[in-house]
Amino acid sequence: MLKILPKSFAFFLLAIQYAAAQMPDLVKTDGIRNKIHQDNVGRIVFMARNIPIDSLSQKDFLKEYTLTKKSNLNIRVFLANSIINYQHNLAPSLSEEQLRTSGNYQFRFFVDDRLIYSENIHYGCGLKKSTTTTFRVPLTDTSGADFWSIYLFDRFKDNGGRQALTDGTHRFRIEMRPYLNIENASTPIVGDLIAKGELDLIIQTPPLPKNLIDVQKIKPSADFEIAASDCDTQKIKELNRQIALENFRQITSIVVVVKNGKLLLEEYFNGADRNTLHDTRSVGKSFTSAFMGMAISDGFIKNENQVLGDFYELRKFANYSDEKAKITLKDLLTMSSIFDGSDQNSESPGNEENMYPTDNWMKFALDLPIDPKKQKQKHWDYFTAGVVLLGDILDKSVADGLEKYADKKLFKPMGITDYKWEYTPQKVVNTAGGLRMNSLDLAKIGQLYQNGGLWKGKRILPKKWVDASLSSQLPIPDRDHEFYGYLFWNKTYKVGDKTYDVFYCAGNGGNKIFIFKDLPLTVVVTATAFNRPYAHPQVDTIMQEYVLPAVLKN
Incomplete structure (x- = not known):
């Protein structure tokens, strides 16, 4: 291990930068690992794959890169000191443990010299913060890795990066600083620049087959008529294009049911079709509410x-x-x-x-x-x-247990015959989630609530129970104007200058059944973005910027 000395010009500049305010180090660091570290202190370098530091050379540093869906864009950060010591400069009175749990690195993303997104990453992001002076993280990865930096880069793209990175060549820059959230402080304390790097990022949107973009033709269904009314097909084509480009990721279906229970849109993606049984996770919780309403009505x-x-x-x-x-x-x-x-x-x-x-x-x-x-x-x-x-x-x-009761009282009367339960260790159907069902059958459940508990004129659920379920029983903390009913969520979308109140079922991955309060509209979205931070926000964007504007055209 090499001793920390100002042997490179970059290191010298950083030493000058911190000389005036530099405190004695709180912890001993890993030091400067090798010559490539020594020569690049204060830099963030870009690599086309995961290259261990001992195998890394200057020729591996990217000056330009074409970003695609199959990219494995990595960065390596070369620091003069560890994050704990940088934070110690900001708050000398705090202990190592206090520093560790009060902050981390701040990342800033620039496109063409314009700040697009800034994030103070969570203190638990997995870096060996006390001693680390260099580390590698992926920004994109095709192996399915579950890494905080991939989510960070996704959030950059979701918060303006995608709009900034239009087709062409862009100067892409990342800057890093230490930050601390000090108790009773109104804003985080952010330190000086400790590392930065940039490259030319080339964006080339591939041509897409026409069938991936066109509005999909609805096939006849025994349970739904096809709506004669029109919608803004250009909006739907653009939505389909964004899904095909994976700007909206892992969406498997979007079904829209309009007035009188007629199908307006039935779109499938990523290998799904009308027969696919979707793992809707906690959407199944809302079914539990329906079963409870029926059990009360039946006197159980x-x-x-x-x-x-x-x-x-x-x-x-x-x-x-x-x-x-x-x-x-x-x-x-x-x-x-x-x-x-x-x-x-x-x-x-x-x-x-x-x-x-x-x-x-x-x-x-x-x-x-x-x-x-x-x-x-x-x-x-x-x-x-x-x-x-x-x-x-x-x-x-209930009579004969919940599984048989649900089939007899809810599913069979609505023509729902192809579905799959998960079970608890006691072999009871898992009402917490995991009920698999196809998109049209999910739409039937939404339409049941849209109709006040009626399906094709037959009473399935008491209207009083539907009204209680789709009511704002309690506010959801830290969410503006969002509420909870009987295992149903409630929020408001805004399109133009109008707001639209909606109750919905929600499940991990971005699975939703939307039941609009003042519109004759039910929408189903299924997705497999399980445990991904973008799963639910991207569905909100789909609804607010594409589906609702398209449907409300008339």
Whole structure:
């Protein structure tokens, strides 16, 4: 390992930059790794593949690069010091652990000398921050790697990068600085530039086959008539083009049902077709709400105000309390129970990831303690284990178990015959998610709610239950004008100067069933972008910028 000395001009410039304010290092770093590191301190270099530092040479540094769907564009960052020591300069009084959990690197992306996107990456991004002075990360990758930097580059593209990188050659630059989120400070503290790099990025949009862009012809269906009304086909063609270019990724279908239950659009992508059974993940939670409404209507359950103590001998489970016994079905339907469980908090004892490895999901949920903070102030908090409890209660309460009951009371009356359940370890249908169904059958469920619980004139769900489900029961914290009903979400889209209220089912990957409140409109979007940060935002863009403007043309 070489000693840190100003042996290169780049290092000398960086030493001058920090000389005035440089504090003694808090931690010992890895130092300057080798001559290629020494000669490039303060630089971000671009590579066409993953090249280990010991094999890297100047000839591997890219000056230009053609960005395609099959790109493996990597960067290597050469630093004079480690991030902890850079942060120590910003806040000398903080300990190493405080610095570690209070900040990280800030990345800034420029196209043609214009700042497009800036992000202070999360402190847990996986770098060995205390000692590291050089590291490689991929910006794009064809191997399916799950790496924070790929998501970062995706966010750059989703937040203006895609619009800036039009066909042609662009000067692309990345800059890095240290940052800290100091307690009680209104904004992060951002340090001086520690590394930057640039290259010419060449964008060449490939020609696309006409069949990938054209609006797809709707085939006859036994359950839906084809709408005679028109829509803005140019908008749909442009949407199809963006999906084909993978600017909207892993979309598998978009189905639009309009007034009187007629099909206006039925588009399939990425190998899917009308018969594909889509893994819709938590969309299945909303089905649980439907089953509960039917079970109450049929007298198997009195009402949603029944409490857990009516269904379980809770003293047989851990952490018994009278408060736990008083949790209602409505609390679980609205994600507002006082269980110490939150899927939004990875440290929560009731987080769903802690449930899946256990051999009894129902027991996992009922063993959880209550959260004293939720006792003081009830609020919405996403809690998958609570929906597992609802499924278990339904399975014990209805005739012949939930699987047969759902088939008899919901699916067969609506002509839904091809679907696939997942199951809990107790062989109960998994009401938390994973119900696979084709796009037209998903559209039927949306249309059932659009029609107030009727399907082809037959009452399937009580209208009172539909109205309660599609109501704004609780606000969703930290989201502007978004609410939750009975296992249904609620938000507003804006097109032009008009707003459109919509209730919807939502599942990991970008799966949605939209039921518009004041429009005779149901929309299904299926996708496989599981665990990707762009999954749900890209569906919002599709709806707001393409589907709604196209459909509202008339």
